[in-house]
Amino acid sequence: xxxxxxxxxxxxxxxxxxxxxxxxxxxxxxxxxxxxxxxxxxxxxxxxxxxxxxxxxxxxxxxxxxxxxxxxxxxxxxxxxxxxxxxxxxxxxxxxxxxxxxxxxxxxxxxx
Amino acid sequence: xxxxxxxxxxxxxxxxxxxxxxxxxxxxxxxxxxxxxxxxxxxxxxxxxxxxxxxxxxxxxxxxxxxxxxxxxxxxxxxxxxxxxxxxxxxxxxxxxxxxxxxxxxxxxxxxxx
Numbered sequence: 001x002x003x004x005x006x007x008x009x010x011x012x013x014x015x016x017x018x019x020x021x022x023x024x025x026x027x028x029x030x031x032x033x034x035x036x037x038x039x040x041x042x043x044x045x046x047x048x049x050x051x052x053x054x055x056x057x058x059x060x061x062x063x064x065x066x067x068x069x070x071x072x073x074x075x076x077x078x079x080x081x082x083x084x085x086x087x088x089x090x091x092x093x094x095x096x097x098x099x100x101x102x103x104x105x106x107x108x109x110x111x112x
Numbered sequence: 113x114x115x116x117x118x119x120x121x122x123x124x125x126x127x128x129x130x131x132x133x134x135x136x137x138x139x140x141x142x143x144x145x146x147x148x149x150x151x152x153x154x155x156x157x158x159x160x161x162x163x164x165x166x167x168x169x170x171x172x173x174x175x176x177x178x179x180x181x182x183x184x185x186x187x188x189x190x191x192x193x194x195x196x197x198x199x200x201x202x203x204x205x206x207x208x209x210x211x212x213x214x215x216x217x218x219x220x221x222x223x224x225x226x
């Protein structure tokens with residue numbers, strides 16, 4: 001079936017560096033994408049979202065890029081901090097309803 | 113504003129038993145979705161409820177069921193538990209359905225089947 005997946009299972013960066021987490025999706029009909037952060041023992045936490053009619057959206061220290069041509073999504077975290085260490089998931093949301101299809105997740109580790 | 117509340121946080125059950133998990137969405141939210149999270153399969157959609165009606169269902173056996181009450185609170189039930197049902201069960205609530213409606217997750221219920 002359709003799926004959303006991540007290229008890298010783990011990413012280790014130094015504090016202060018910029019981090020880039022990538023995601024590939026396969027459903028060309030997807031029109032809404034979300035990045036979630038999940039810390040140990042907690043549920044996923046919304047970071048940023050983007051609709052398919054956009055190719056870039058910025059938040060506080062985070063930027064999401066969408067390339068519909070190659071079905072690729074990325075999350076950029078500026079000046080990565082130890083508190084950013086977590087598992088990051090991309091997710092696709094269908095046009096109607098609330099169903100989310102999640103990618104595999106990337107474990108981000110920030111070294112002090 | 114209180115977040116999504118899931119109870120209990122932890123459960124240990126024996127194979128063959130049944131279990132009921134509860135989710136109280138954020139006040140005013142009418143959409144509740146359930147997900148199963150395991151190390152091997154990641155986050156998998158179980159079902160979605162809106163206004164007491166199941167709107168969508170994932171690819172899980174009939175042993176998994178759910179319901180939503182008039183106050184939007186939701187329960188999910190798993191009957192005849194199997195070892196493979198051990199997982200973190202997450203509930204997410206949204207104000208409404210559709211694009212751009214942010215989903216807020218609870219902390220989950222950790223179910224262990226022995």
